[in-house]
Amino acid sequence: MKAWLLEWRIEVLRNVRNRRFFIFTILFPVGFYLLYVNLYGQNAQMAGIDWSKYFLISMSVFGVVGTGLNGTAVRVAIERTQGWTSWMLTTPRSAAQAVTTKLAANVVLSAMGIAVMFLVGALVEHVQMSAGAWFACGVTTVFGALVFTALGILIGHLGGREAAQILASIVYFLVSIAGGLWIPVQILPPFFQHLAQWMPTYRLADIAWAVIGQRAVPWSDFAVMAAYLVGLVLVSAWVSTRPREVRSVA
Amino acid sequence: MSAAISVEHVTKRFGAVHAVDDVSFEVEPGTIVALLGPNGAGKTTLISMILGLSEPTQGFVRILGHRPRDRAARERLGVMLQHVTLPQSVKVKELVAWFRSFYPHPLPAEHLLQMAGIEGLAEREAVKLSGGEQRRLQFALAIAGDPSLLLLDEPTTGMDVESRRAFWDSLRSFVRDGRRTLLLTTHHLEEAESIADRVVLLKGGRVIADGSLAEIKRQAGNRYVSLIAGPRCTKDEIEQLPHVKRVRFSGRHVRIETDHPDDVLRAIILRDLDASSFEVSQGALEDAFVALTELEDRVEDRGAVR
Numbered sequence: 237m238k239a240w241l242l243e244w245r246i247e248v249l250r251n252v253r254n255r256r257f258f259i260f261t262i263l264f265p266v267g268f269y270l271l272y273v274n275l276y277g278q279n280a281q282m283a284g285i286d287w288s289k290y291f292l293i294s295m296s297v298f299g300v301v302g303t304g305l306n307g308t309a310v311r312v313a314i315e316r317t318q319g320w321t322s323w324m325l326t327t328p329r330s331a332a333q334a335v336t337t338k339l340a341a342n343v344v345l346s347a348m349g350i351a352v353m354f355l356v357g358a359l360v361e362h363v364q365m366s367a368g369a370w371f372a373c374g375v376t377t378v379f380g381a382l383v384f385t386a387l388g389i390l391i392g393h394l395g396g397r398e399a400a401q402i403l404a405s406i407v408y409f410l411v412s413i414a415g416g417l418w419i420p421v422q423i424l425p426p427f428f429q430h431l432a433q434w435m436p437t438y439r440l441a442d443i444a445w446a447v448i449g450q451r452a453v454p455w456s457d458f459a460v461m462a463a464y465l466v467g468l469v470l471v472s473a474w475v476s477t478r479p480r481e482v483r484s485v486a
Numbered sequence: 487m488s489a490a491i492s493v494e495h496v497t498k499r500f501g502a503v504h505a506v507d508d509v510s511f512e513v514e515p516g517t518i519v520a521l522l523g524p525n526g527a528g529k530t531t532l533i534s535m536i537l538g539l540s541e542p543t544q545g546f547v548r549i550l551g552h553r554p555r556d557r558a559a560r561e562r563l564g565v566m567l568q569h570v571t572l573p574q575s576v577k578v579k580e581l582v583a584w585f586r587s588f589y590p591h592p593l594p595a596e597h598l599l600q601m602a603g604i605e606g607l608a609e610r611e612a613v614k615l616s617g618g619e620q621r622r623l624q625f626a627l628a629i630a631g632d633p634s635l636l637l638l639d640e641p642t643t644g645m646d647v648e649s650r651r652a653f654w655d656s657l658r659s660f661v662r663d664g665r666r667t668l669l670l671t672t673h674h675l676e677e678a679e680s681i682a683d684r685v686v687l688l689k690g691g692r693v694i695a696d697g698s699l700a701e702i703k704r705q706a707g708n709r710y711v712s713l714i715a716g717p718r719c720t721k722d723e724i725e726q727l728p729h730v731k732r733v734r735f736s737g738r739h740v741r742i743e744t745d746h747p748d749d750v751l752r753a754i755i756l757r758d759l760d761a762s763s764f765e766v767s768q769g770a771l772e773d774a775f776v777a778l779t780e781l782e783d784r785v786e787d788r789g790a791v792r
Contacts, residue, residue: 246576317565318570319571322570
């Protein structure tokens with residue numbers, strides 16, 4: 237347990253010290269949030285919710301997608317292709333520890349990102365919600381982020397450093413746009429509204445939008461998120477245990 | 487006591503290529519073995535099978551009496567791989583603490599840094615160290631668990647001459663007490679020679695020589711006594727010495743090729759020949775290496791002609 241906690245702490249520190257964390261977890265979501273809220277005005281409404289609230293959720297989810305995908309995918313790809321993972325396999329460290337500490341570290345990072353987003357929303361744009369609503373939105377988003385961390389780990393297993401970086405960026409933008417995080421699906425053509433129903437990004441944000449809009453949270457939101465998480469973890473587990481051969485070059 | 491490493495009829499095929507071809511050897515506990523061979527000899531493939539990172543096509547490997555992937559084996563194993571990129575944004579002292587946490591009885595952190603000669607770098611970010619410093623850090627991490635078996639694949643890659651010397655000194659003091667077994671590969675043969683008890687020479691995926699340093703060198707020759715002959719020393723006197731294979735004169739400088747340089751020297755002294763500036767060579771491993779790998783090529787060429 238001590239070893240697990242130590243590795244968890246190191247995983248958190250590694251990420252926080254990295255410029256990538258600042259850009260994707262803080263700078264992008266906060267920047268876009270302030271820009272778009274001021275562009276459309278605080279009094280705008282979307283799906284019966286104040287725009288400043290609606291878009292706060294959009295950008296909070298966008299932030300955890302970036303945290304999960306960009307940092308994780310590249311890191312896993314580097315570790316896997318440049319000897320580190322092989323070296324670790326020769327130590328008594330369990331494979332489960334490697335995965336669980338990464339997931340748990342990303343929970344901390346997502347929480348930090350969400351905390352900053354919510355503070356900006358509350359203090360700069362004067363978003364007001366009950367303590368219960370803040371808490372419910374925060375917690376679901378932080379734990380929903382596990383889906384994107386799992387997706388990041390999977391992408392890291394598919395290619396080398398360059399490939400992982402490119403693939404992670406593409407997936408990052410696609411799931412964000414298709415999930416209605418940049419442009420609300422309500423104002424998009426029906427095709428995109430149907431597509432969004434299958435996106436973990438839309439489903440995660442929808443939980444918080446439902447809480448804010450004081451409507452019942454659709455059970456299908458949880459079902460889709462859970463299906464993604466289980467599916468991604470299974471595929472990652474399969475991909476990461478595929479026998480890989482070390483071909484001699486020297 | 488079981489062997490520290492036992493490799494039994496191990497073969498590794500990549501498609502039609504036999505990277506490792508029916509290799510067998512055992513390493514007794516407490517010995518230091520150098521695994522040598524030209525590029526493409528199969529050293530890295532063999533090491534990755536010994537470490538359990540890849541499975542042999544045929545045959546099997548045991549380390550410390552266990553299968554390589556068993557936790558019991560890995561708790562007593564220390565490893566340096568050939569190419570490893572250390573994780574970004576992690577400090578040296580954090581990496582050391584991280585590795586120590588894997589093992590039931592780790593060595594003290596200060597001791598590890600000191601052994602690797604990187605005491606002053608504990609607060610630095612690991613990936614920002616120089617190549618040689620990173621390699622020494624990897625050594626500190628490899629010995630973090632107080633291993634009884636060390637496997638080092640090209641440990642001195644990227645180190646400058648001075649770091650290399652310091653590295654071999656600390657490695658030597660680490661394995662000196664005879665409790666630890668060491669298997670290493672290196673391109674610097676004189677370094678292998680300075681530390682190894684035994685050499686396994688690999689070529690084309692097969693073991694072409696296996697024995698103590700003295701045995702390997704004897705197989706390859708290039709042992710001699712050289713001296714400067716004084717005015718009273720005659721050519722006959724030199725040629726009549728025991729065990730002389732060939733004598734080469736260049737001016738007063740004489741080089742006596744022999745399989746027993748010690749006996750030749752003893753005879754020169756006992757017969758009180760007029761000679762000075764003695765130089766005795768027991769043969770260098772490098773010469774043996776070249777001779778044996780080339781010998782193997784000639785045998786193969788002949789085979790092809792036949």
